[in-house]
Amino acid sequence: MASDAVVCLACGYDLKANRVISPALGVEEIEPPKPTGDQRPEFVRPGGTPKLVGILGGVVLISAGICAGFAVPNGSGWVVTGAMVVLAIYSGILHTATGVAAVWCTAKYVGERFTKIDLVAARMLLAFATFVLVLNLPVHLPYEWLDKSAKLILAVGVYFLMLMALFRRDRRVSVVLLAMHAGIWVFVQLGVLLGVVLQSMATPTPGKP
Numbered sequence: 001m002a003s004d005a006v007v008c009l010a011c012g013y014d015l016k017a018n019r020v021i022s023p024a025l026g027v028e029e030i031e032p033p034k035p036t037g038d039q040r041p042e043f044v045r046p047g048g049t050p051k052l053v054g055i056l057g058g059v060v061l062i063s064a065g066i067c068a069g070f071a072v073p074n075g076s077g078w079v080v081t082g083a084m085v086v087l088a089i090y091s092g093i094l095h096t097a098t099g100v101a102a103v104w105c106t107a108k109y110v111g112e113r114f115t116k117i118d119l120v121a122a123r124m125l126l127a128f129a130t131f132v133l134v135l136n137l138p139v140h141l142p143y144e145w146l147d148k149s150a151k152l153i154l155a156v157g158v159y160f161l162m163l164m165a166l167f168r169r170d171r172r173v174s175v176v177l178l179a180m181h182a183g184i185w186v187f188v189q190l191g192v193l194l195g196v197v198l199q200s201m202a203t204p205t206p207g208k209p
Helices: 050-070 077-110 117-135 144-167 171-202
Strands: none
Touching (some): 050 077, 050 117, 117 144, 144 171
């Protein structure tokens, strides 16, 4: 230690203060990494494979088509029966697509990510195929209006329960999903009806100029 030194560099002894100075240890603050990508939760909860759920949905939809054929009144002929079978299956496929759109809209509404589109399509196929199956049960009530009303109410109820079970969401989100699908379904049906009306108006009536 030099004669004119005030603090010993080896031991840290301060001659003026007559004490040992402990050096302050610096703490380096490291900023945590910022999260990257979309951190919102996924709307679709895991459960089941798209292949298995899709196969089950296809079986239910084919069964719904067969039920639609049996529900046709006797004497309608094979053409009408076959057309009803095809119409039921077509409806199931078409509104599986509208159901996927409804899931996308619902995910946007609740602020979650829309993922696993293959699993969404498989679940919607199974759910809506069940709706078509219940709607076409070959069981008839005494009055036509009562028969159709009862089947529609039962089909909607079963479809709602299927949505809750397959997507594993609470009642509020399931109601939103059901309402979204119903709105898209009505929009598509109105488009089809408008096309039929316009086609009939554009078709000339025989015997008229």
